Amino acid sequence: MKDYLLWEDKPAEKFCDAHYLGNGRLGMSVMGGAPLEEVYINDDTLWSGSEEFYLNPQHYDKFEEARRLSLEGKVKEANNIINNDMEGRWFEAYLPLASLHLTVGQANNRRNMPLKMVIEPQKDDISDYRRQLQLGTAVETVSWVRDNIRYTREYFVSFPDNKAFIYCTAEREEGGAEGEKLLDFAFG
Known part of the structure; x- marks a missing residue:
């Protein structure tokens, strides 16, 4: 190799x-x-934030919608759903x-x-x-x-x-x- x-x-x-x-x-x-x-x-x-867990109750529905749009060729719309509705809160960063x-x-x-x-x-x-x-x-x-x-x-x-x-x-x-x-x- x-x-x-x-x-x-x-x-x-x-x-x-x-x-x-x-x-x-x-x-x-x-x-x-x-x-x-x-x-x-x-x-x-060493990271910022808290140990709290956030569960997005709409996550699965938004995932299905993003998948449908992606398969229809509407990638930008699917990406917007992922960014706006699936990522949740600001996530922690390492220090x-x-x-x-x-x-x-x-x-x-x-x-x-x-x-x-x-x-x-x-x-x-x-x-x-x-x-x-x-x-x-x-x-x-x-x-x-x-x-x-x-x-x-x-x-x-x-x-x-x-x-x-x-x-x-x-x-x-x-x-x-x-x-x-x-x-x-x-x-x-």
């Missing part, structure tokens, strides 16, 4: 462009920023648990710790950028090269462990010991 993937050659600019990972309860959306990453973390227990910020790949004086400020890279500072989501394994990988060092971050949400994991590495591309690991850490 082929292992399909989604890949991008730049970080997500908007939340809806991020790659989403999850296990049914815990979720992460990865923007893929380099060197500063922002990961939105969500948990299904984010956290926004995680990671800075990886700030060498020398590129990070001003007292000000907690990331100095953005210049146009040609970063090369060979790639953000990809392996659909078969559900692993998100973000990698780029800066100052002859390949930085890689891998993200995964485990169903059995009910945890989210991030694994970061940095390896020298050329010069110095080949494949020399400069950074190797994980947390979850």
Whole structure:
């Protein structure tokens, strides 16, 4: 079986462009920023609204009417019935648990710790950028090269462990010991 993937050659600019990972309860959306990453973390227990259940007594009749109109080719009218009479009240939305910020790949004086400020890279500072989501394994990988060092971050949400994991590495591309690991850490 082929292992399909989604890949991008730049970080997500908007939340809806991020790659989403999850296990049914815990979720992460990865923007893929380099060197500063922002990961939105969500948990299904955090949502707005109440636990009240609303039963629409006209639901079945409206469903039958929408189905009849749809079969007659009146799709717009059927859609209006579904939107206006079947969806019920405004439904709840999930709220984010956290926004995680990671800075990886700030060498020398590129990070001003007292000000907690990331100095953005210049146009040609970063090369060979790639953000990809392996659909078969559900692993998100973000990698780029800066100052002859390949930085890689891998993200995964485990169903059995009910945890989210991030694994970061940095390896020298050329010069110095080949494949020399400069950074190797994980947390979850």
